[in-house]
Amino acid sequence: MVAPILIDAITYSCLYILLSLGLTLTYMTTRVPNFAHASFAIIGSYITWTWVTSRIVSSIENAIEQGLDPREINVLIREFTLQPADYIAVLVLSFVVVGLVGLAQYLLVLKPLSNRGSTLIGLMIATIAVDMLIFSFINIYADYAQAYYNGVLKELSEKAGYKIPLLVKTRDFTLYAYDRLKGLNVQGSLVLLPSLVLGLLAVLQVLLTKTKIGIALRASVENPMLAEVAGVNVNRVYALAWFVSAGLAGCAGALVPLRLFTNPALGHTLIVSIFAASIVGGLNVIYGAFLGGLLVGMSETLIMNFLTLHLGLNAGYRPMIPLLIMAVMLLLLPEGIGGYEWSKFKKRVKAS
Amino acid sequence: MEQVQEKGESVMIGELFGGGVSQFVLDIIALFSIYSIVVLSLNLEAGYTGIPNFGKLLGVAVGAFTVSALSGRLAILFHNLENPSSPITYKDYVQESAKLVFEVNKWLAENPLMAILLLFLTLAIAALAGGAIGYLASYPAIRLRGDYLAITLLAMAEAVRVIGYNYPPIAGGTLGMQVPNPFAAVGENRYAAVTAFLALMVLVTYVLYSKMLCSPLGRVLRATRDNELSAESLGKDVVSYRKKVIVIGTATAAVAGALYAYYTGGVIATAYHRVAWTFWPWVMLMLGGMANNLGALVGTFIFVVMRYSIIRYKTVFEGILPFNVVWLDYMLLGIALLVVLMLRPQGVLPEKPVRTVKKTFYDADRRYKIETS
Numbered sequence: 001m002v003a004p005i006l007i008d009a010i011t012y013s014c015l016y017i018l019l020s021l022g023l024t025l026t027y028m029t030t031r032v033p034n035f036a037h038a039s040f041a042i043i044g045s046y047i048t049w050t051w052v053t054s055r056i057v058s059s060i061e062n063a064i065e066q067g068l069d070p071r072e073i074n075v076l077i078r079e080f081t082l083q084p085a086d087y088i089a090v091l092v093l094s095f096v097v098v099g100l101v102g103l104a105q106y107l108l109v110l111k112p113l114s115n116r117g118s119t120l121i122g123l124m125i126a127t128i129a130v131d132m133l134i135f136s137f138i139n140i141y142a143d144y145a146q147a148y149y150n151g152v153l154k155e156l157s158e159k160a161g162y163k164i165p166l167l168v169k170t171r172d173f174t175l176y177a178y179d180r181l182k183g184l185n186v187q188g189s190l191v192l193l194p195s196l197v198l199g200l201l202a203v204l205q206v207l208l209t210k211t212k213i214g215i216a217l218r219a220s221v222e223n224p225m226l227a228e229v230a231g232v233n234v235n236r237v238y239a240l241a242w243f244v245s246a247g248l249a250g251c252a253g254a255l256v257p258l259r260l261f262t263n264p265a266l267g268h269t270l271i272v273s274i275f276a277a278s279i280v281g282g283l284n285v286i287y288g289a290f291l292g293g294l295l296v297g298m299s300e301t302l303i304m305n306f307l308t309l310h311l312g313l314n315a316g317y318r319p320m321i322p323l324l325i326m327a328v329m330l331l332l333l334p335e336g337i338g339g340y341e342w343s344k345f346k347k348r349v350k351a352s
Numbered sequence: 353m354e355q356v357q358e359k360g361e362s363v364m365i366g367e368l369f370g371g372g373v374s375q376f377v378l379d380i381i382a383l384f385s386i387y388s389i390v391v392l393s394l395n396l397e398a399g400y401t402g403i404p405n406f407g408k409l410l411g412v413a414v415g416a417f418t419v420s421a422l423s424g425r426l427a428i429l430f431h432n433l434e435n436p437s438s439p440i441t442y443k444d445y446v447q448e449s450a451k452l453v454f455e456v457n458k459w460l461a462e463n464p465l466m467a468i469l470l471l472f473l474t475l476a477i478a479a480l481a482g483g484a485i486g487y488l489a490s491y492p493a494i495r496l497r498g499d500y501l502a503i504t505l506l507a508m509a510e511a512v513r514v515i516g517y518n519y520p521p522i523a524g525g526t527l528g529m530q531v532p533n534p535f536a537a538v539g540e541n542r543y544a545a546v547t548a549f550l551a552l553m554v555l556v557t558y559v560l561y562s563k564m565l566c567s568p569l570g571r572v573l574r575a576t577r578d579n580e581l582s583a584e585s586l587g588k589d590v591v592s593y594r595k596k597v598i599v600i601g602t603a604t605a606a607v608a609g610a611l612y613a614y615y616t617g618g619v620i621a622t623a624y625h626r627v628a629w630t631f632w633p634w635v636m637l638m639l640g641g642m643a644n645n646l647g648a649l650v651g652t653f654i655f656v657v658m659r660y661s662i663i664r665y666k667t668v669f670e671g672i673l674p675f676n677v678v679w680l681d682y683m684l685l686g687i688a689l690l691v692v693l694m695l696r697p698q699g700v701l702p703e704k705p706v707r708t709v710k711k712t713f714y715d716a717d718r719r720y721k722i723e724t725s
Contacts, residue, residue: 033499035406035506113693120498121404122693125634128406129689132631136682140675268626272510275503283500316518323507330492330504 005305007190011259013297014193018252019270020277021200021289022245026102028221028284029241030110032123036131038267038274040102040246041253042138044094045262046145048254051090052175053149053168056080057156064160077166081180087188094250102246105130106239131267138264142170171263179258189258196251201290208286217241269319273300276322280329282336291337296322376664378547384656385550386612389557390629391636391648393604398634399643399703400565401597402577404498407505409629410489411482411605412612413512413621418478419610420529420619421522424449427456427470427532434466446520446529453530461536471534475610482606483599485512490598495591509630517621528620531613546615553611554649557604562645566706573597574643627682632659635685638692641699650700655688 023037056077063073109126118126149168157164181188208214219227220234228234256262273296281292300321307313333340390408397403425445432439440455442448460467489508493501516523523529538545564570575583576590584590609629613619632655640651659681662669666677673680692699 031499033503109690116694116697118693118697121398121402122697124404124406124499124502125638125689126693128631128634129686129693132627132682132686132689136679136686139679139682143676143679272507275507279500279503314518317514319514320511323511326507327492327504330496330500334493334496334500 005301007187008305009298009301010190011193011297012301013294014197015252015256015270015293016274016277016297017197017290017293018193018200018248019274020281020293021286022248023274023278024281024283024286024289025241025245026106027278028286029217029238030106030114030123032110032120032127033275033283034105035124035127035271036105036134037245037249038271039131039134039138040098040249040267041256041270042262042264042267043098043101043134044250044253045256045266046138046141046170047094047097047250048090048175048257049170049173049262050145051086051093052082052178053145055086056166056178057149057152060153060156060164060166064156070160070162073160074165077164078177080178081182082178082188087192090254091192091251094254095247096250098250098253099243099247101134102249103239103243105246106242111235135264135267142264146170172261173257173263174259174261175257176259187258189255193255196255197290200248204286213237213240272319273322276326279326280336282339285336285338288336288338295337296325299325375543376660378543380657380660382543382547382550382615383660384653385547385554386608386615387633387636387656388554388649388652389608389611390605390633391640391652392554392557392561392645393601393608394633394637395642395645395648396561396565396573396604397597397601398637399648400570400577401573401594402498403594403597403601404502405505405598405601406502406630406634407489407507407509408605408633409624409626410505410509410512411486411602412609412629413509413516413624414482414485414602415478415606415609415611416613416619416624417512417516417522417609417621418481418606419474419531419613420524422477423470423474423532423613424453424456424530426473427460427466428452430466430470431456431459434463446524449524449530453532456532457536460532460534461539464537467534467537470532471614475607478606478610479603482609483603486598486602487595489602490595494594494598506626506630509626513621513624516624523619523621525621528618528623530618531616533617534614550611550615553607557607558645558649565645570706627685631685635688635692637699638689638697639699641701641703643703644699644701647699647701654700659684 019037019041022040023034026032026034026037059076059080060073063076068076105127109130110123113123113126146168153164153166153168176187179188180186181191184191206214208218216227216232217237217240219230220232220237224234227237256266260266277292277296278289279292280295281288281290300318303321304313304315304318307317308315329336390412393411394405394408397405428440428442440452442452445452460470489511490501490505493504517525519525533542535542535545535549565573572583572588572593575586576588576593580590609624616623636651636655637648638651639654640649641647662677662680662684669677669680
């Protein structure tokens with residue numbers, strides 16, 4: 001059995017790694033910090049919500065058709081767990097859908113704007129505008145979905161002749177109870193998140209060093225003009241980077257409601273920590289996101305836990321920790337842990 | 353959390369916009385004035401100096417929190433100094449804030465001079481606190497590329513909000529806090545008096561800013577914005593100018609925040625969020641035109657009138673829209689920004705060359721140019 005605080009630390013670290021990885025990648029290609037990145041993740045969360053809710057509702061529907069009694073339905077709702085196929089479906093769906101949203105942001109907003117010679121400020125504002133749009137759409141969807149599924153449940157209750165003990169809610173919801181791996185007695189997300197991160201590390205390593213597209217990506221980031229001369233379609237490479245980044249955010253977001261209380265505004269709180277993680281790791285180094293995410297995620301949970309336990313500090317101050325780490329980092333090492341040439345540091349230490 | 357914010361805001365706006373048409377007009381003028389000050393300060397930072405300040409909330413929140421934390425306590429201190437025989441006593445200011453503020457208001461109604469002193473003293477403290485905190489908040493990233501500074505300021509504004517929310521003595525935590533009414537002496541016509549004062553403050557800010565930006569300082573700021581390297585090569589210390597601008601801008605925003613606190617008569621940390629005090633001012637500025645103070649005012653006016661008309665005539669929209677009007681707000685914000693960026697990035701009133709101060713200088717300068725060419 002793992003200590004709950006360690007589970008929390010691992011969860012947050014993995015979330016931040018997945019999210020800041022995408023943020024770093026898009027920053028490297030387009031040179032604009034994407035303020036809508038965390039809201040991408042929340043789209044994924046609502047995809048998971050919809051998937052799980054529709055699965056539960058349809059299983060209730062089946063049960064009523066088979067003529068199960070109220071107690072059996074109650075057990076059915078309580079015992080419902082996600083199957084491996086569910087996890088895969090949710091992750092793939094989130095990756096594709098959110099990836100397309102990210103692609104749309106790049107192709108429909110950022111690229112036309114930079115073609116028109118928009119400044120860096122203009123582009124940053126545009127990402128905020130996209131964030132606001134996504135936020136409003138998520139909220140509208142949340143209202144709609146809640147009304148829809150509660151309506152369906154009401155209908156089913158009438159059909160069955162008794163009240164089905166399930167109330168659907170789309171704000172401050174958690175799907176924690178449905179996330180159990182049978183036999184292993186652990187949370188599915190606890191296995192999935194770290195393996196997703198490690199798998200990603202391996203895939204990235206191979207992709208960026210061994211494949212043509214990965215090398216093309218690195219070339220386009222380093223020197224777009226030269227890459228174009230060498231026959232790389234820089235636009236297509238950037239579009240791919242945006243698709244993958246948003247997709248990763250979607251995957252991270254899809255697993256968020258399995259552990260945390262989720263609501264449409266969660267992205268607005270997460271974004272600060274994600275930026276902190278990206279900056280700590282280095283905004284110009286892909287692998288930096290792994291270090292930054294790990295550092296920020298771990299320190300946020302562990303330091304806060306220490307402070308609340310031993311100094312009685314209000315847990316509401318938690319968002320301050322990534323900020324302080326980020327501020328210190330900007331003062332000492334603005335290029336980030338990953339961006340600093342550590343060999344220089346070694347030399348300097350040896351010399352002194 | 354956002355839900356709470358929405359509720360808090362809609363309650364406040366329900367109170368604000370409940371009255372008749374004259375009350376509505378007054379509210380529009382008051383909100384226009386407060387936002388104008390914020391947008392003017394943002395224009396100084398973003399429009400003239402090119403600092404992408406995504407933490408405008410920082411200044412506003414510091415100003416509002418200064419008022420909530422200090423105004424009542426100071427008023428009680430003054431009262432007790434003047435009436436040592438019958439002092440106002442309290443054990444826990446936060447808990448008793450409503451009762452204490454009621455007593456303070458009675459006293460302020462009888463002592464308008466004290467009320468004015470309190471008002472200007474707190475505004476000055478708010479400006480000082482805003483400037484200091486703005487300096488500290490921007491310090492880690494002031495030397496770096498604009499996007500780092502944007503992220504840092506956004507994060508620091510969040511930090512101020514988090515502290516204001518979690519540390520009750522500042523703004524009463526989750527419950528909020530009452531604020532004394534320096535216009536208590538006016539009695540019934542309080543809103544009219546506050547609004548007139550706010551309009552005056554905008555005028556002062558506008559004139560001061562216009563003077564400042566027509567001076568050589570304005571020219572240096574535009575130079576650092578357009579080409580940092582060449583400004584530096586001419587011996588201008590770009591970083592120190594940026595620091596000055598952040599301090600002035602945040603101090604001005606803090607004054608606006610303090611005024612807003614006095615205007616609404618209470619402070620609650622949840623009302624000071626990123627969307628209302630960073631993103632809206634940005635929309636107003638982009639709409640009106642960057643680096644044009646008149647444009648900033650025009651943009652603010654258009655946005656404030658549009659937004660609060662939607663809120664006032666919400667019931668009309670509720671019939672048409674298939675979703676909650678609250679979300680229309682965010683949607684319009686996003687769409688307005690994108691449309692402005694795509695179609696008219698220079699805004700309604702684009703940047704214009706500065707009018708030179710004295711004609712003789714100008715002629716001399718031109719003659720010099722002709723002679724040397």
